[in-house]
Amino acid sequence: MSRFPDLALGLALAALLAAAPAAAQQPAQEAATAAAADATNLTEANAEEVEKASDAVEEAKPADETAATPPADPNASPAASGEGAGRVLALGRAALPEEVAAWDIDVRPDGRGLPDGQGSVVDGEVLFTDNCASCHGDFGEAVDRWPALAGGQGTLADEDPVKTVGSYWPYLSTTYDYIRRAMPFGNAHSLSNDEIYAITAYVLNLNDLVDEDFVLSRDNFLTVEMPNAGGFFQDDRDTVELPEFTQAPCMESCKAAAPEITKHAAVLDVTPDTPDDGAEAPPPMQ
């Protein structure tokens, strides 16, 4: 349980929220209903709304469950006692802007979804050491079988490519997005937007893509050039492989000579439940 120090706190919070008196819910519910009217206009919350909503979301939690219609059982479909917001079958209810903002934290390559904020390489180094280095190593070189984040540039055509943020990842937005949604492992959603900018900046620095005095922000985010941005192309199996792989198969006398064994799995001996399994384990899957 020590992996999840926030769990006890979270449970306590949940208990408090559940115990909130009905009277206290009323204003929140009205606000939520008013906000629902704006929901149709919402496509993607801008950064300011995201910030605001993040603050508001804990307070709004009781309203979340009673917003569109207030059934006694929040899991009873709203449409059971009236009309849902769905356009064909009248199922579901309108999503509130703060609900959308709470969950819609994705960031696209064009920067859409980036929150306001900034973070420096200098701050990022401290944050990285505290939050990331136990798995990724102090310099992003990776501990054990955890993913390396730095190095490997120019190795993609090698026998053993080293795929890191610097050598492989085509878009910087993916780094920010992924840290924001899933890192640190076992303690997701614990870093602030500025802290994520700082850690992202430090990872760039570890890859020699920005200097030590660099400060990453929403404004300069798209100026960072990722070395392997041009290294990807769309699946072309249909045009490249299918002409060969749709030839009528040979059924008889398909080989001139009797085939011989060229490689044995037993040589490596990495199968579980066999002697010495994993002794010469190949690189990990991530």
Next chain:
Amino acid sequence: MTDSPVKETAKDAGRRRFLTAGLATGGALAASALVPARAIAQGADPLIAEVQPWAVQLGDGVDAHPYGTPISFESDVIRRNVPWLTAETMSSINFTPLHQLDGIITPNGVCFERHHAGSIELSKADYRLMINGLVEQPLVFTYADLERFPRENRICFLECAANSGMEWAGPQLNGAQFTHGMIHNVAYTGVMLKDLLAEAGVKPEGKWLLAEGADASAMTRSIPMEKALDDCMVAFRMNGEALRKEQGYPARLVVPGWEGNMWVKWLRRLEVGDQPWEQREETSKYTDTLEDGRSRKWTWVMDAKSVITSPSPQAPIRHGKGRLVITGVAWSGRGTVAEVHVTTDGGVNWHQARISGPSLDKSMHRFYYEMDWDGRPMLLQSRAVDSTGYVQPTKDALRRFRGLNSIYHNNGIQTWAVNAEGEAENVEIS
């Protein structure tokens, strides 16, 4: 639960000695093969000649197992992990015991698991599914809402794109479970994604869909709208019962024929957009690096593939020469499997295998090839041909296009070398 009233007797022990005496020696993986190859008649079989305890005493009552699990003799039919593959088990994978299964349906308890932040417990009561982005009306559904949409049933395979990924550079793992076990084939009950999206009203510029999970990895994948509206489902049942926790209870995405990573579990959000999001799992992972260092992206479709599940390294031949049933599974992300061919001589001559059971679009197929084995070593392979005419290639043919480092989408023909004792090994051949 009470103990079984059938107790072991001295007679049992004697029977066990009789049984094991008939076993051929050798075979590191033979521990599970406790059924003798052939009973050599040395007088009357005590299993027949003597009254056995199960024919005397009473078995379990109906209340003994309110939710049934396999009998103790089958306790080795389990998912297995390959510990060296990943840093730890919460972001890892285990493998379906293909070598011990038959038919086309994978039992729920042995469907392989792949998690990126552990398998979470999310109740139906706490479940919410949001649709947002380029829609006329952003919506939130409860679990109860999902059950009010028209339901569909469909059997399809889910194969991890990394299935057989450890075999690109050469044979590495000795067992169909490990080389091919990142797959399962399940009957899903759920609702069509297009019906859910219609409730929100997709705007004309909405060409992509982002699916997101509720676990701590918040798994995300971009799916083209054309596929989303075609045959994708949000499923809440597998093989009739609720989804297993490790398969995304209470609701997951089903993306027939496409790589398993896109089948987002614990599905919590669907966002409509006008371009892909290029998330971690579709850039840094699940992209296929070719020999020149450039990488294919959006390799969603699973190519046709097959494997002989028995005999195989974990399922050696124990009965000696004579009648032999060769069996395996085949599937294609492009349609049905039209034919499966089996060779016993490493691909010099191929034979039509017999497909038995339902032949369904983007589902596993079961094949059999029955023969008389003369007891000589064999090089066993199977080759699937799908309904589009795609012929499962050799591993070397794949390597000519992709090199050794593409990790994903290895659908090459698998070879098992069976020796005169019936033991099988994962090999490659000329």
